Amino acid sequence: MTPTIMDIGGAPLIVGAGIAGLMTALHLAPEPVVLLSSTPLGTGGCSKFAQGGLAASLGCDDSRELHLSDTLAAGDGLCDQAAVRRMVEAAPKAIEDLERFGVAFDRGPDGALRLGLEAAHSCRRIVHAAGDATGRELVRALIAAVRRTASITILENMEARRLIVEDGAVVGVLAVGGTDVVTISTSRVVLATGGIGGLFCDTTNPLGSFGHGLALAACAGAELADLEFVQFHPTALDSPLRPMPLISEAVRGEGAVLINERGERFLADTPGGELAPRDVVARVVWHQIAAGRSVFLDASKCLGPSLGKRFPAIAQLCREAGIDPATEPIPVRPAAHYHMGGVAVDAAGRSSLNGLWACGEVACTGLHGANRLASNSLTEAVVTAAWVAESVAGASPDCRRRLFPALVPPRPDPSCIRPVVSHALGIIREGETLRKAAAALLSIAADNEAASDSAVVALMIAIAALRREESRGSHYRSDFPGRDADASPSRLTLRTAIQAAVALGWRAPTRSHVT
Template sequence: MKKADVIIVGSGIASLQLARHLRKDLNVIVLTKSTLRQSNSSLAQGGIAAAIHEDDHPCSHYLDTMEAGRYINDACKTLQLTTEAPGIIEDLIKDGCQFDHDKNGSLLLGNEGAHSYNRIVHGGGDQTGKRIVQGLISKLTGNITIYENEFVYELQKDITSRCCGVKSKDSAGETHTFSAPHVVLATGGCGQLYSYTSNTESVTGDGMTLAYLAGAEICDMEFIQFHPTLLYCEGKTKGLVSEAVRGEGAVLIDDNGERLMEHVHLLKDLAPRHVVAQTIYAHLQKGHRVYLDIRSISQFEKRFPTVSSLCKSIGLSLKDGLIPVAPGCHFSMGGIRIDDVGRTTIEGLYAIGEAASSGVHGANRLASNSLLEGLVYGKRLAQYINTNLSAHLRAESQRQYHKGPYSLPLPEKEEIQSRMMNHVGIVRSKTDLLLHKEWLESFPIDQLPYFDLSLLTIEQVKLLFMLQTSWLITCSALEREESRGGHFRSDYPYEIEGWKLKQIVQQRTLERREIDEQIKT
């Protein structure tokens, strides 16, 4: 058994931000399923949203976030997030992070969907996540030990039901035990549950299932964001085409060159992601193709090196200025319920980043708020743990396991992904959801809490976790009998009555004016 003061499961921006700000006298262990630099954070092409410009304000950022989240965000937490955003950017700059600047030396602020101001900070064009990850890694100190290719399959609790450690398997299948009074899940989302996704291969919702099996509260799992523009070729998605491309003037067109979003939403191509994704999906379902027209963007390859490299890697020429796109799973707004510092409903267990449901995203995340959330909550949790170290480990509680059999009938990963895309994807219905729930329950996921997972292979456990997380999403999608944000039900297609929506918009407009007046005075 290896002992530590803090165990962090995952190695994305939330994890690295936490490790970076923990006290240097603490023994910190980071366990990552793959390698330190292989995470969604490293792939993040978008930037960080922060109200930095003199004409902008955190309250305006807050209102945009609430509107994108369809007004079910936790209002207090959302305002706290947007208020802390400028300070996060200042911290990163002080740490040496290289962001993009305009010709006058000021931060270059871009625009993305559903933002009312240019407030997106980028690094290296579309390499923001990679730059921040590299910067945070460079700040890690000797008190932090990193174990790569370590798959955590179980959370341990002591006799008082406090989380006190984890069990894991290495790449050779050997089992290890790590103990600590503070255990943090920063495992990311669940994009790889779907056949079309922008997420890296390791992101399959493990943290959500780990917490659920341990008895932690899970919420809002039905809210899955599908990014409108993934590179689409030969029936498969090949990677993300950043929303910043549309922020710079690219537009969506159909086979005939007609603009898709012209009469769909007031913000047109920069409408909230769920609106754009559903519009593209409807066109694809009719047998049409959809393209991102980039011809209006000068020096595209210099401005978007990651997207350009991605297109070249599959032999797609940018000479015509058209990139074929389709929507795919991008972000989970739900997850492990946490408070304003990252505590879950189990003492000693914390969650940050996409694995957590903090309440700041509501039903649909505003563009470029994901890196921001990870950085804000990573720093907050570090400050909390640094001043709350009095917890002591007690004897581990003994779990009662089934003795077998362990020759489980499990589906292939690709079958899970295909069924999730078809039945619990961009458009859902009660019929499809019930069919999928029945299929998921044909596997022994109800017995997961009683399995001795150390007797299974890593691949078996991964598949069981994928099935369990899929079940959580499916059940949540069945329970919410309305369409809202990233959750669209074809049998309940109207999110809210028109007059109510108009009232809300009018109220938000009034609030914005009042805020602007307060700023002036």
């Protein structure tokens, strides 16, 4: 099939319409830009599910240096300190930018921003909107701002299937909308496609968030970084719903405690208790469940009847599950939540591939290291969107039109690899299990089938996890429980991942996604 060519006049193309994509488009105004969304605007992606807020040093007892040190501590030695410093210094202005675009943040009776506390933060610095519905409020306001901006063209219900590369540079995007196949000619592409939680059976992410942007970048030859670091949120509502409803860390910040079915507070002797770093809490909860115990979050004593007012969305979720959180403990379990790894980018959001930028969770900026500090992710998406927009605007467009005959990959479907990923790449990992998973994933990645793109991403994560023979942050190897003092951030391309698989004795694929 020969796709139809869509001429966008040299404008940049943003793939993804969550907070990172929306903010990048707004910061590019008044330069023309095209925003590509695989669903109707506001209905897909992770952004609207974010209950937590944005971390910024705004309190009188806080400082940028304190925010910096908390972020570095959570990142467990793998943060890029320059990237962290730049982000924490820009965070307060990011809050102002959001208010300028119409976001209504929560304020106290005195009119000051209400600041919340979350795990591993030294003080209250989390800015929320609509209580526990920050993501929903941000998406609402930013979509309204985008629709008001004449320079932004929105293409809804259109999914990017491949980046088109010539001579080591992006020259277009192959996309599918319904029965229409189009190639969008552009030399400037921004990936803002979110995370990978949908690769796992238990996740707080929409099932459509399965690393699609990482597959696009990897298959085009871009370098990816820190893929082994997947953060599991310790307190997802233990229910059949997918995505799993999140019980925000802010509830623990108000004093809720984790107990088992015996009523034992099993984190009492853990430094930091319920507000220890997420990887620590998730592993302790995992061990309780692995031992056959049920785990609950009890907010009845610290919040009681006030929980419904402070966290209305969570209270409603619990009521729908037949639980009164004001008087009953809430059943919880860990779930895949956030990916610290992503497309390796520089300070301007540029990838290793000319003409490709990345922003938000799909990018790896060096901010999060081995374990993201709570509520730094929304801040990162908002802050880096401005830097990406400035870089994109400063890049000269290549307006030459090309014909792009191309094989159209099938619509991605990760369902058959979720059990493999969940078993091998969960909270506790082990070398032999990783090797078996990678072998299975390699054969799927080599074929042009619905699961192949997802298998590409999962394979690269498995290889990264095998290479890191230590336990650090969110990456825990039961066969390497210690920490390697000489370990450093990791980088991979799809080609080097396949080469690593071959070196381990696996059969090389007959076909490759590498362009």
